[in-house]
Amino acid sequence: MTDPFSAPFGSLFGDQMTIANLADGTYAYSGAAQPFENFSMHPGTHVLHYGSACFEGLKAHRQSDGTLAIFRLDDHVERMRQSIGRLRMAVPEADLIRTMIVDAVEANASFTPDAPGSLYIRPTMIGTTPNIGAAAVPSDVGMLYVICSPVGDYFAGGVRPLTIYVETSIPRTTPQFGMVKSGANYVMALGPTLDAKAEHGADQVLFATGNDITETGASNFFLVDDDRLITRQLDESFLHGVTRNSVIELGAAMGYEVEERALSVAELSEWASHGEVFLSGTAAVVAPVGTIVIGDEPVSVGDGQPGKNTLKIREALTSVLVGDSPDDHGWRTAVKG
Numbered sequence: 001m002t003d004p005f006s007a008p009f010g011s012l013f014g015d016q017m018t019i020a021n022l023a024d025g026t027y028a029y030s031g032a033a034q035p036f037e038n039f040s041m042h043p044g045t046h047v048l049h050y051g052s053a054c055f056e057g058l059k060a061h062r063q064s065d066g067t068l069a070i071f072r073l074d075d076h077v078e079r080m081r082q083s084i085g086r087l088r089m090a091v092p093e094a095d096l097i098r099t100m101i102v103d104a105v106e107a108n109a110s111f112t113p114d115a116p117g118s119l120y121i122r123p124t125m126i127g128t129t130p131n132i133g134a135a136a137v138p139s140d141v142g143m144l145y146v147i148c149s150p151v152g153d154y155f156a157g158g159v160r161p162l163t164i165y166v167e168t169s170i171p172r173t174t175p176q177f178g179m180v181k182s183g184a185n186y187v188m189a190l191g192p193t194l195d196a197k198a199e200h201g202a203d204q205v206l207f208a209t210g211n212d213i214t215e216t217g218a219s220n221f222f223l224v225d226d227d228r229l230i231t232r233q234l235d236e237s238f239l240h241g242v243t244r245n246s247v248i249e250l251g252a253a254m255g256y257e258v259e260e261r262a263l264s265v266a267e268l269s270e271w272a273s274h275g276e277v278f279l280s281g282t283a284a285v286v287a288p289v290g291t292i293v294i295g296d297e298p299v300s301v302g303d304g305q306p307g308k309n310t311l312k313i314r315e316a317l318t319s320v321l322v323g324d325s326p327d328d329h330g331w332r333t334a335v336k337g
């Protein structure tokens with residue numbers, strides 16, 4: 001098998017998948033994984049024209065004792081149901097998505113790399129009505145499926161200080177769709193992200209429309225110092241990261257005073273002179289930020305290197321992921337493999 005640490009994140013796949021077809025409001029699942037295969041589609045399929053698609057991203061981790069566990073399975077299932085509902089497609093029972101994820105992971109278990117690698121799990125929903133006139137009609141037929149990808153680091157180069165560009169005018173998505181994990185959101189953020197990479201060497205864009213810092217194109221956003229852990233309060237405008245919630249819970253238990261509130265670019269700029277900044281996400285885990293580009297100005301976060309609080313929180317999270325810490329919150333689901 002190709003080493004997941006030398007392949008781009010998400011470019012390798014397990015050889016099994018689970019599929020349930022939606023018709024007449026009902027999902028039909030065979031009850032078992034099947035060989036990973038290509039789809040054949042009508043060229044007028046709804047998802048290809050009107051974007052009726054959403055997905056989830058979660059991970060199964062090889063535990064220190066050799067077993068396998070999925071992290072925060074039920075939270076990802078709930079978010080998937082919420083996304084499907086926002087696309088106005090029939091919302092599957094939580095149990096169905098849960099079973100399809102467990103079956104897919106167990107069937108692909110042998111592809112799981114050892115930590116810090118993991119098996120990235122991608123439940124996906126697409127609307128498949130063959131009708132190019134259905135722009136204002138939800139897809140009443142569809143396909144729910146789960147595929148798995150052995151992964152190493154999301155950011156090439158492992159844990160290194162990232163550069164983020166602060167975007168204050170172009171929004172990532174629309175306010176009502178921010179909390180939906182739909183492909184359309186990502187393609188909308190692509191242009192600003194590529195531009196920030198080309199012009200400022202940025203790894204990610206931090207969206208701060210109207211001076212309101214929310215999230216980056218693929219992760220949530222935190223400030224931390226020796227005492228405080230700060231992140232934007234939840235509303236519908238951005239993704240409610242499961243890792244964000246895990247970091248808050250772990251941080252509070254570690255003694256940080258947690259603040260969920262509005263964050264301005266001026267505060268971020270001032271914070272960089274004495275505090276730390278990091279990103280959180282299933283793919284990113286906890287990723288230190290070393291430089292913030294505001295306007296054309298690169299601002300160093302502290303000495304530009306990963307800070308001690310960031311690394312402490314990252315360590316607390318990874319030890320829960322791989323079973324080195326007790327599962328106080330019931331976040332790990334043991335699976336066969």
Ligand SMILES: Cc1ncc(COP(=O)(O)O)c(C=O)c1O
Nearest residue numbers: 218219220239241242243281282
């Ligand atoms: C836009 C965006 N925000 C935040 C996150 C972090 O969410 P989570 O921690 O649930 O992976 C992600 C990654 O999934 C994302 O794509």
